[in-house]
Amino acid sequence: MAILRLSPALSPACAVVSFPCRPYSQLLPRPPSRSTLICLAATPKVPLPIASPASLGDDPSKWDPAECDALLRGGEQVASVLQEMLTLMEDMDMDGAFEPVAVELVAQGVIGKRVDEMESGFLMALDYMIQLAQKDADDERKSLLEVIKQTVLDHLTKKCPPHVQVVGLLCQTEKKESRHELLCRVAAGGGVFKNDKGLKCQIPGANLNDIANQADDLLESMESRDTIPDRKLLARLVIVREEARNMMGGGLLDERNDRGLTTLPEAEVNFLSKLVALKPGKALERMIRDVMNGKAEGADNIKQSSADSHSEQEHLTGLSGRGSVSGRKPRPVRPGMFLETVSKVLGGVYASNTSGITAQHLEWVHQTTLKILQELAF
Secondary structure: OOEEEEOOOOOOOOEEEEOOOOHHHOOOOOOOOOOOOOOOOOOOOOOOOOOOOOOOOOOHHHOOHHHHHHHHHHHHHHHHHHHHHHHHHHOOOOOHHHHHHHHHHHHHHHHHOOHHHOOOOHHHHHHHHHHHHHHOOOHHHHHHHHHHHHHHHHHHHHOOOHHHHHHHHHHOOOOHHHHHHHHHHHHOOOEEEEOOOOOEEEEOOOOHHHHHHHHHHHHHHHHOOOOOOOHHHHHHHHHHHHHHHHOOOOHHHOHHHOOOOOOOOHHHHHHHHHHHOOOOOHHHHHHHHHHHOOOHHHOOOOOOOHHHHHHHHOOOEOHHHOEOOOOOOOOOOOHHHHHHHHHHHHHHHHHOOOOOHHHHHHHHHHHHHHHHHHHHHO
16 A cells, blocks of 8 residues: 655655555655744645646555556655755744745745656646545645645646636636636737736736637546546636637637537437426526536446446436437536537527527526536636
8 A cells, every 4th residue: 555654854744655566765855954844835726727647546556557657756756846845944934924925935936947857747646645645634734735736737837828828817716707807808918917906917818719629628638537536627617618608709609619519418418308398497406506516417427347337238218218329328417518518409499590488498507507517616
């Protein structure tokens, strides 16, 4: 079982991953001169939409050897970063009120000169250490590691194209009105503006279509998995995509929003058929809320044995109780794909000039889903 080695003279933040298969590669940073060092780091900002490596699981025997090697190399770099940060903070006479700021400044300086040399397993090792700190209920260690992770993501984001940076900014903006203003300024070419605290901030200029497509690409990557590791981030990306599309010339039905979806997904169509058969109200809103939170039709697929899967295929049903068209169990209903399906069906209704109760119903479903995702995201 992979464990967390702590040097007795260090803060709990200095955690290093080691494996039974590599006993001589255990990393123990050089102890500082002081016996203890408490780092009360500030609460980290919302993570940017740069996907962290998937969880390795709780059983090290099932880990892929390549992932283990990447995790070990990343752990070595995390240990090195922690050691340098501790060395720099040793001689700093920090007042309690300034400790969080000092930790962030030190992290910015240390990571800034190393970000181009980081191993691919750096974030994987950070995630693993954060998970262990959370299991140990060690808030100080977890807080410091999260500050390091956020600083790394900030540096990586600055190297990304403008539309990727904008997606990150939007995912950190809680109020709908603020996101709308941000999109307006981005679409106008960006620039330097003052925020609500009076501080100047640089906003890049980007194309609304590029922003929507970037959010859609990230959504597709997350929703294609059997399980959703971060539903909060998923909800934010859906909101960013929908709001960026809504600001384009033709709104949600703009022809530029056609991303090549020619066949509507079975699970989403099945769920939408249930919704349009019911009257809008609290019960319908409850159904949508459950699915958006990963329950009912939106629950993640649990892997079954081939025998269980074979027996289940015999009882699959599709639209309106008929047999499944594909003959396979549909994927869970995903928020991004569900709203994409609603928009496609709504576009077809408007294109056929048969708008009426059905169109109003679909509009209600679309707006209610966005409202639920806003509550889930923030």
